[in-house]
Amino acid sequence: DAGVIQSPRHEVTEMGQEVTLRCKPISGHNSLFWYRQTMMRGLELLIYFNNNVPIDDSGMPEDRFSAKMPNASFSTLKIQPSEPRDSAVYFCASSSQQGLGSPLHFGNGTRLTVT
Amino acid sequence: AQSVTQPDIHITVSEGASLELRCNYSYGATPYLFWYVQSPGQGLQLLLKYFSGDTLVQGIKGFEAEFKRSQSSFNLRKPSVHWSDAAEYFCAVGARGSNYQLIWGAGTKLIIKP
Numbered sequence: 750d751a752g753v754i755q756s757p758r759h760e761v762t763e764m765g766q767e768v769t770l771r772c773k774p775i776s777g778h779n780s781l782f783w784y785r786q787t788m789m790r791g792l793e794l795l796i797y798f799n800n801n802v803p804i805d806d807s808g809m810p811e812d813r814f815s816a817k818m819p820n821a822s823f824s825t826l827k828i829q830p831s832e833p834r835d836s837a838v839y840f841c842a843s844s845s846q847q848g849l850g851s852p853l854h855f856g857n858g859t860r861l862t863v864t
Numbered sequence: 865a866q867s868v869t870q871p872d873i874h875i876t877v878s879e880g881a882s883l884e885l886r887c888n889y890s891y892g893a894t895p896y897l898f899w900y901v902q903s904p905g906q907g908l909q910l911l912l913k914y915f916s917g918d919t920l921v922q923g924i925k926g927f928e929a930e931f932k933r934s935q936s937s938f939n940l941r942k943p944s945v946h947w948s949d950a951a952e953y954f955c956a957v958g959a960r961g962s963n964y965q966l967i968w969g970a971g972t973k974l975i976i977k978p
Contacts, residue, residue, distance in 0.1 A: 753907070780964065792954070792968040805964070840907055849896045849958045849966075850915065855907025 751775075753856035755841050761862045767829040770859045772841030773822055778854070780847055783816055783826050784840040786858070792840075798824065799847050831863045866890055868957050870969035877945050878977045885940040885972050887955030896958030897938040898966065899929055903951045911953075914938065925949070950976045 754773040762768055774781050783795040796806045801818045809816070813832070818824040828835055838858045844851040869888045877883050889895055896915050900908040912923025919931040929940045938955060952971045959965035 782964075791970050794965060797964055799964075842907070848963045852910040852913070853900075853908070853966075855909070857906050 753841055753843050753854050755839075755856035755859050757859055758857065759860045759862075761864065762831055763864055764832055765830045766863075767827065768831045768835075768861060768863075770826040770839050770841075770861070772824045772826070772856060774824070774841070774843030775845075775854055776822065778843035778845050779821065780844040780851070781818060781824050782842045782844075782853065783824070784842060784855075786838045786840060787836075795826070795839075828861075831861075833863045836861055836863050866957065866960060866967045868955050868967050868969040870953075870955055870972045872972045873970070874973045874975060876975040876977055879947055880944050883940075883942045883945045883949070883974070885953050885955075885974070887938045887940065887969060888936050889938065889955075889957045889967075890936065891957055891960065893960070894933075897929075897931060898956040898958075899923065899927070899938070899940050900954045900956065901925075901951050902954065902971070908954060911940070945974075945976060947976045947978065950974055 756771045779800050781798040785793045795808045796816045797804050798818045816826045838860050840855050840858045842853040842855045867890045898913045899911040901911050902908045911927050912921050914921045914931045921929050927942050931938050952973045954971045955969040956966040
């Protein structure tokens with residue numbers, strides 16, 4: 750299994766630009782999570798999908814952030830417009846079923862730098 | 865509010881020496897507890913988890929952790945570390961009332977001396 754695949758690995762953009770991060774979960778996994786990792790705030794859950802449906806988006810910082818999961822094998826996280834404070838590592842993770850008993854499988858992350 | 869505390873930001877251990885990483889949590893009932901490891905430039909990987917039963921839990925890569933209710937702790941141990949264990953280690957607890965939300969510690973960075 751290829752694991753969770755995220756692209757791009759690195760993204761450098763200017764303030765005000767749109768950024769789209771992509772994630773392909775492990776085949777057969779029906780839960781998908783987007784996390785953000787920063788030195789100041791640690792790991793934060795941004796949004797959680799189950800069976801392609803957003804269940805909890807309370808962690809999305811503001812309206813500039815949006816996430817979609819059009820099918821079981823693809824999800825995007827979009828930031829429009831981007832700001833320097835959005836600079837962070839963004840992780841996608843999937844698990845085989847709903848519930849804490851199923852481990853999270855993380856991708857290698859996208860390091861976003863907004864200048 | 866629930867919280868997870870990892871008191872040590874960095875720990876330096878000589879290769880071959882034993883390791884203990886500390887984790888304390890605040891939770892009113894029996895928690896679901898986890899340790900994840902993050903190698904440089906990579907995502908997190910589950911080392912082990914505790915839900916119930918035997919309070920000493922075995923994980924991958926030779927790690928183990930012990931749940932101590934009286935101390936609200938879930939410390940991670942390894943008898944002999946290898947250079948490849950250099951990474952950041954995160955303790956997490958399942959959020960009360962949620963079947964998907966984790967409360968994460970700030971992480972402990974493990975440095976291995978040759």
